[in-house]
Amino acid sequence: MTKHFDVLIVGAGVAGVGMASHLTKECPDLSYAVLERRANVGGTWDLFKYPGIRSDSDMYTFGYGFRPWGGTKVLSDGPGIRQYVEDTAKEYGVFENIRFGRKVLTAKWSTPDTRWTVEALDESTGETETYTATFIVGCTGYYNYDQGYSPEFPGAADFKGQIVHPQHWPEDLDYAGKKVVIIGSGATAITLVPNMADDAEHVTMLQRSPTYIMAVPANDPLSSVLSRTPVPQFLVRRASRLSYITIQRALYDFCRTQPRIAKKLLLTDIRRRVGKNVDMRHFTPSYNPWDQRLCVVPNGDLFKVLKNGKASIETDHIKSFTETGIELKSGKHLEADIIITATGLNVQVLGGVQVEVDGMAVSTHDRVLYKSVMVEGVPNAAIVLGYTNASWTLKTDLAAEWVCRVLNLMRRKGYSQAVAHAKDGDRAEYSLMGGALSSGYIQRGDWAMPRQGTRAPWKAQDNYLLDIPLLRHQSLKDDVLEFSR
Ligand SMILES: Cc1cc2nc3c(=O)[nH]c(=O)nc-3n(C[C@H](O)[C@H](O)[C@H](O)COP(=O)(O)OP(=O)(O)OC[C@H]3O[C@@H](n4cnc5c(N)ncnc54)[C@H](O)[C@@H]3O)c2cc1C
Secondary structure (H helix, E strand, C coil), rough: CEEEEEEEEEECCCCHHHHHHHHHHHHHCEEEEEEEECCCCCHHHHHHHCCCCCCCCCHHHHHHHEEEEEEEEEECEHHHHHHHHHHHHHHHCCCHHHEEEEEEEEEECCCCEEEEEEEEEEEECCEEEEEEEEEEEEEECEEEECCCCCCCCCCCCHCCCEEEEEHCCCCCCCCCCCCCEEEECHHHHHHHHHHCCCCCCCHHHHHHHCCCCEEECCCCCHHHHHHHCCCCCHHHHHHHHHHHHHHHHHHHHHHHCHHHHHHHHHHHHHHHCCCCCCCCCHHCCCCEEEECCCEEEECCCHHHHHCCCCCCEECCCCCCCCCEEEEECCCEEEECCCEEEEECCEEEEEEHHHEEEHHHHHHHHHHHCCCCCCCCCCCEEEEEECCCCHHHHHHHHHHHHHHHHHHHHHHHCCCCEECCCCCCCCEEEECCCCCCCCCHHHHHHHHCCEEEEECCCCCCCCCCEEEHHHHHHHCCEEEECEEEE
8 A cells, every 4th residue: 555745754863853853843734754764763873882872972063953952961872862862753743653664675756746656665574665755855874774884804704702893782792801902993982992991801992093082071061050040941052052063163163274283282182181101193193183073082081091001002004813813014913802893884875775766766976965955856855964074963954944945835836846957067076075074984985975066056065054044044946946836
């Protein structure tokens, strides 16, 4: 039996629940459903279970603008974020519109019918269901849920201990009293080190190259002070959010325009925290701050375990795994009972959904996004992706608002189709995310990511303050986005 909705959302993570909440608020007359592959909301925050899993963005900007994060904790643990997404879904009546356990396989647009036909697999029964919709929104995040990224390490089969990827964490993993080596230098590795160090015999973080790391206060001074005054809670939340929007952008701009000073300040603070016995080479990347995502650690937790010797860092290359650990190119051998490959994600766009427009397959790699939301040449479809150089949600919130504006205009004027047309020269060679960051996973994912635009309205601005006028206020009518009946 085919089910029809005005809008179909794919994915019930932070972005999908946000999109659905915006629809509830701003397009109350439209019917919608959310198709979610997992059994729960939260996406990333439901999938990752490793010790200490937490945000590395402040929650004041990572939370939704329409339901700001409360409390004084700057970073939240994973379960806290998942709960926040679930509470939002319940408060906005989204929860009952989510069909869990549905993996969307294909989405096919028919111009004569002006509608999408979407095929979803119920992975528990193996049965497929068919949905139709006037508009479709992909909120599937940017990586493959089935398999994390792990390079092939020579000799891996010889290792007698356990090899674990953080994306597939065994909930019963016992590392108490064991020697742990964590391969990686990103947010996941630097979260794992202090969180495993107390129980493990020793934790070694093995990195090929260093990352910029900054200590942030675990509790927000502004909301801590304001919470003790008679200022109403909603104002405290707004004030904290505003302050972090400003701080986040100012820090990013400062790092980009004054890289030498930024580098000096970051390294001086680390030196002060780790003490004299830790080699600063491990914290000194070859690139400038914010060429890749700047990692943060609450109250410098990582630096504390390095200083007290519960953990250490090696900057080296792997020669091969051995029966008892890892042999490095320098000749050193790291003993390990458990090796954790915090080596990243496999980028995937639209959760692997095969998209067709009038029988022609659409490759996201060849397309550019209009206002970084609508795929060129694909009618009535949006992809809601967040920022990589700021909190993801700042952008997904704005993108969702914009989609609601388009839907309301279509409804008011009786349009059945909206499609953005790009011209030659509108697409850059590099990907949408490749302009802002040079991180490995973004380079590996270039094959799948849409292209960056070369000029307005195609060029992703990666700047919340510039995207507010673009997505919230600018007229929907221009010579690029074509509406028709
Ligand atoms: C460990 C980790 C920590 C992170 N920390 C931060 C941070 O601190 N700050 C920040 O800004 N960003 C962070 N990110 C990026 C993070 O992924 C986003 O911030 C955000 O949670 C993504 O939300 P999303 O809803 O867009 O995608 P996701 O969280 O990936 O959710 C996508 C949803 O779509 C579903 N889905 C996918 N394909 C299909 C399909 N074919 N059919 C049906 N459903 C499908 C998935 O099951 C999932 O529920 C982090 C990422 C990781 C992996």
